[in-house]
Amino acid sequence: MEIVTLDHFARCVGEGFEIDMGTGSLVFTLTEARPLPERGFTGMRRSPFSLLFRSESKVLLPQKIYRLKNAALGILDIFLVPVARDKDGIIYQAIFN
Template sequence: MQFLRLDQFAAHLNETFMVDIENVRTPFVLVEARPIQHQPIPGLVREPFSLLFRHEAAVVFPQRIYTMSIDGMGEFGIFLVPIARDRDGFIYQAVFN
């Protein structure tokens, strides 16, 4: 299992990640990567963070773990939750805590 960190994603802000949806690779653009405020916890392995991705489709995909990839990070599973819709498509969030 790959241990993902905020800095890995921040390096790919506004870039396209490919997400496997029913064996079809679909583009999701990383539009935000930010830390989450939290109380200090002794032994915390990584700082919590949130990611927002935009997908330009008229259909919303359900929340679940999707296989995602981008050059430089390889392939990994990520739990995406649809949280908003705007004129350009849907926004999905992934939270790491």
């Protein structure tokens, strides 16, 4: 796939992204895909954007690059950071600059 953009992910809001953990898999749901302010750096290949994923698992995963698989987008390596926890699970964020 060429460089991913907000448009690629915006079509997948509400869909599952499977993470193979080696001993099983977790499914994260993409809950938000939104643009971020552009800073106007020379040579930018895409407009910056943010993604939020929800995991219903109570297990907190560390921030790192995870291999996610989605039916529409295929396999993507994405750096995820846990940013919130509530009664329904954990929210992870990915920022694309």
